[in-house]
Amino acid sequence: MASIRARLVNLALPLLGVKRFFSQPDKLAERIARMRRQRPVRPQAKWHKRFDIREFSSRGYPVVTIEPRGGARPGAPHLLYLHGGGYVMDIAALHWDTVVDLCERLGASATVPLYPLAPEAKAAGTLDQMRALYLELAERYGxxxxxxxxxxxxxxxxxxxxxxxxxxxxxxxxxxxLYSPWLDATGKAEGQHEIEPRDRMLAVSGLEACGAMYRGELPAEDPRVSPLFGDLDGLPPMAIFSGTADIILLVDGRRLAHRLGEPGMPDHIYREYADMFHVWMLLPVPEAMQARAETVDFIREHRKAE
Known part of the structure; x- marks a missing residue:
C-alpha cells in the first residue's frame, strides 16, 4: 500500500491540471503557446549554495551543468538527464530537485539539456541534437x-x-x-482506452496529439518516437520504474520489461510500485526516496570504470 503522503498527493493530482491538459487535445496548441511565453524554471537558489550550476547556450538551446562544489567524487558517474513533459512541456522544478538529489547521493555531476520542444522541433532533429551532446559528454567523461x-x-x-x-x-x-517511460506513441496498446477514465494524470488522446506534434513526418511506430518497437539487443543495462496507478503508461514499462526478460537481452531491473502514479519518482514522497536509492545502487553496480 502507498504511504499516507503518496495517497494524499494522488488525491491532489487533478488540481495540477495535467489531466485536463492531456484530455483536451483540441486546446493543446493554445495552451502550448501560452506556456512558451514563460521562461523555463531553473534550479532553486538553495542548490547554488552546494553546487556549481552553469548554463550554456552555444548549441542553440540551453544546457545546464551541475557539479558538487569542490568537484565530483572520484569515480562518480556523470548523468545526462532528459526531462519529461510529453515532448511539448518545459522542464519543471521537480526535475531539478530530482537531478540534484541524485547528484548529491552519488557525488556526481550532471548535464541537463533544455532540448527544443514540439511542435516547433521534431523528433529526428531533437534526437540528432541529443546524440551530438551525448558524444561530446562521452569524449569528456568516457x-x-x-x-x-x-x-x-x-x-x-x-x-x-x-x-x-x-x-x-x-x-x-x-x-x-527510465522513470515512468513513455515508449509507445501509437496509442494502440491493449486496454489503454478502457482504463483512461481511471487515470488521474494522463489521457490517450492527449498523448497521441503530443506524439504527433513530436514525430512530424515519422510514422508513430518509428522507434525514434516509439522505442518499444526498436532493437533492444546489445543495449546497456537499464533500470525501469513504474507505478500501478500510472494506468496508461504502466503498460509501456511492463511490455519493455517483458521483452528484456527474453534470453540474450541486456541486464535490467524492473521495479513496479503498488498504487503509485505517473512520475512519482520526482515527488517528495517516501516511495520516491526509495526509488532514487535503488537508482543510485543500480548506477553504482553498473559502473564499468570502477
Whole structure:
C-alpha cells in the first residue's frame, strides 16, 4: 500500500491540471503557446549554495551543468538527464530537485539539456541534437562513466537515443534509467482506452496529439518516437520504474520489461510500485526516496570504470 503522503498527493493530482491538459487535445496548441511565453524554471537558489550550476547556450538551446562544489567524487558517474513533459512541456522544478538529489547521493555531476520542444522541433532533429551532446559528454567523461536517464517522454527519448547510438556503432553509456517511460506513441496498446477514465494524470488522446506534434513526418511506430518497437539487443543495462496507478503508461514499462526478460537481452531491473502514479519518482514522497536509492545502487553496480 502507498504511504499516507503518496495517497494524499494522488488525491491532489487533478488540481495540477495535467489531466485536463492531456484530455483536451483540441486546446493543446493554445495552451502550448501560452506556456512558451514563460521562461523555463531553473534550479532553486538553495542548490547554488552546494553546487556549481552553469548554463550554456552555444548549441542553440540551453544546457545546464551541475557539479558538487569542490568537484565530483572520484569515480562518480556523470548523468545526462532528459526531462519529461510529453515532448511539448518545459522542464519543471521537480526535475531539478530530482537531478540534484541524485547528484548529491552519488557525488556526481550532471548535464541537463533544455532540448527544443514540439511542435516547433521534431523528433529526428531533437534526437540528432541529443546524440551530438551525448558524444561530446562521452569524449569528456568516457562513455562507460555516463548514465543516461529520463522520465516519461524523457524516458522514451533515453531509450531511443541509446538505440540510435547502438545502431551506428557509437560508444554506449554505462547504464540507462527510465522513470515512468513513455515508449509507445501509437496509442494502440491493449486496454489503454478502457482504463483512461481511471487515470488521474494522463489521457490517450492527449498523448497521441503530443506524439504527433513530436514525430512530424515519422510514422508513430518509428522507434525514434516509439522505442518499444526498436532493437533492444546489445543495449546497456537499464533500470525501469513504474507505478500501478500510472494506468496508461504502466503498460509501456511492463511490455519493455517483458521483452528484456527474453534470453540474450541486456541486464535490467524492473521495479513496479503498488498504487503509485505517473512520475512519482520526482515527488517528495517516501516511495520516491526509495526509488532514487535503488537508482543510485543500480548506477553504482553498473559502473564499468570502477
Amino acid at each position: 562513455a562507460d562513466n555516463l548514465t543516461v536517464m529520463g522520465d516519461s517522454a524523457g524516458g522514451g527519448m533515453t531509450l531511443a537515443l541509446a538505440q540510435m547510438l547502438k545502431s551506428e556503432g557509437a560508444p554506449l553509456p554505462g547504464s540507462l534509467v
